[in-house]
Amino acid sequence: MVGLLDRRLVFVTGKGGVGKTTVAAALALFASEHGRRTLLCEVDAKGDVASFLESGPTAFTAREVLPHLSVMSMDTEASLREYLRLNLRIPIVGRIGPLAKAFDFVATAAPGVREILTVGKLCYEVREKHYDLVVVDAPATGHIIGQLAAPQAINELVKVGLIRSQTDWMLEILSDPAQTAVAIVTTPEEMPVNETLELVGRVREETTVELGSVVVNRVLPELFGRTEEEVFDALCRDDAARELTRLAGDDPTPVLTAARLAVTLRRTNAGHLERLRSALDPAVPMLYLPFLFARYHGLRTIRQVALALGEEMGF
């Protein structure tokens, strides 16, 4: 299977709260540091990309924030303007205010129009070869299908017209596994794994985009092997704990309880990971990222995640 870095367009999605934006930013940062001219596009425009990369606010017009790394945030109205400017030579484009407002209504009434302007802009950047790689911090699980399937939806709803005539080349880019992939981010927990498996099925059935990777974020370290755990169990018995109190000079209960917590969490997670792995097509690469015992989430975190991601991708 083609590696994520060798594609042209990668949609990063996942259930809310699993670290989707972190992974998208890390992937983009890693790609840019490996010489790819990279565009990172935030679709939800919550401003997380800006705060993670400590780059200042992002806008529709891409801006290079680090060498080879540009960031932008999606804005469907701006995308429409750009599209009209490029495709229609109509004088009204100059006085586009009322048109944009009307567009809002059309887009609200006809799902697919807003999505096609998002996907269209991304595919356009790919087609024009402005970047080697476009990484999309895509919408969460619930909305990504609508976006990836937008060109087909438009094909079904709109029989003629300019938008219709545009969907073919977009579909070509989206359906080409050498160019486009979706990466699903998850954590080894119950709900994220459930949603990931559901999404994997929907991506396969409802879109033409290939599943490029499943990224498992926040994997807890394994504290002990089996024999070490026996030692730990023995350490927790009253007589040993008393001796440990004497040797360490204080009550070790918090430390022992914390270790027990870590072991239990790791074990619960392992069950969900196993469920995920056994349900996935073995051909889909799984990338594992460690839980970071970090203070905050900024560029420092993104760098750490990028490093781990690079290792997992075989760099």
Next chain:
Amino acid sequence: MAPRRAPSKPVGRGSLDGLLASREIIVACGPGGVGKTTTAAAAAAMAAAHSGGKVLVLTIDPARRLANALGLEGIGNTERRVPDEAFALAGIKPRGELYAAMLDTKESWDALIRHHAPDDRTRDEILANPLYRNISQRFVQSHDYIAMERLFEIHSEGTYDLIVVDTPPTRNALDFLDAPERMAEFFSSRLLRWLIVPYRSRLVNFASKPFYQVADRILGTQFLADIAEFFILFQSMYDGFIERARAVQRLLADRRTSFIVVSTLETVPLREAEYFAQAITERKLHLGAIVLNKVLPDYLRDPEGAEVAERLLDRAEEIAGAIAPQLNDAEPAQVRRVLTEIGQNYMDYRIVAQSEAEKQAELSTAAETLVSVPYFETDVHDFAGLMRLGAGLWGE
């Protein structure tokens, strides 16, 4: 092994007790992935168990095991009683009755159309319209709107003493608060009427208007006609719809309704939660409480614990040698590895726990009540687990 020393109670650990006893509607909102649905269910279960009366939890998309725990598996839009046996399994005799319902967006929309349609023909035409089907199923805002609409409907039937409603994870934090107003605006807009004029009256030559020219070139005539047909049909329900949207809005602002914001103390969800809290307050809605889920236990911030962990790291070899004989004569090297691991583990979690405590202290001014629920090692998968979370919401 349980901690032998009771962890000290942190400052400001509140309870949802009072809020759940005094309101008729609790709306749980917050970022995705923080246990919002489970929290809503646990709050409702606690209210039914302790305050009595008829309590309904209206959920959006519960995890399968939570649905199972509530007896909701395979159940659609209608409310079902959670059997007392579920409480009994958790060792509780409830004073009231707990009901649960799952929101089915499409079914709710269809019911709404049936309710408002002026006649059978319009009803059938709308239900069959491709744009309607698209809107009711895929259009994100329609989920937001229908959740609030359904809440209104159930509340106005007067069946329940308390309704706890889970909100859909929205793209934009404010969407569901604005959804009724946006719906009303949308259908009452002059622009919309303007858009459908040419299809109503063939007397207007719309091809001469620049807007239609552009719209036509972009979207195609057929598609514009589909849109117009949809809106013409929809306009027949316009008055009822607008009135309803306004009523929903009034209910949300009513003093019988309160909002709780659910979050974890992780950076990103927390930032979103703060945004929610601010938005609720700005709209003059009642922010009843902030509920913090998965808060790391207090013993991770114990200064003595840190000292022990540091000593284990610094003097691992010496301590391992001394204690090995008491551990079924384990290899000292192995004991040393274990001691180092558990020492490092404590220091790792301590950093996260300290950062969380700091954030929690900052939050304590944002809401009247701040409730923190401890981290549970396992997911909530049965009713007993739900009640354990519920106990946390009660500040127990």
